Amino acid sequence: MVFCFQCNRGQDSLAWGLREKQAILLCLPQVDCSIYKKYPVVAIPCPITYLPVCGSDYITYGNECHLCTESLKSNGKIQFLHEGRC
Structure with a gap:
């Protein structure tokens, strides 16, 4: 089926x-991570604002930018799961 x-x-x-x-x-x-693709992955300028998000790897990231950095490093394997801590 x-x-x-x-x-x-x-x-x-x-x-x-x-x-x-x-x-x-x-x-x-x-989460639209395409805006960060113009930067080298090691030099993405993420703000220090703490707005936690949970990634599909069940790790809490400080904000969407930090999640996008890890998503780009993993070639999209890590995705946004939900807002807030995991």
Whole structure:
């Protein structure tokens, strides 16, 4: 059996799979990290403002910029999971 899913606008799918014969899809809000691509990954100028966000690696980042830095370093493997601490 094949399942097709589509996330809502402004969301991206992180992972999907099957659990107990039910399809699972995790739709997540997207964070636009493209604005940071113009900088070398080691020199992205992130603000010191503390607005914690949780990454898909379950690490709390100080703000979206710090998350985007790690996302770019990991070639997009680390994604935004939710606002606040993990």
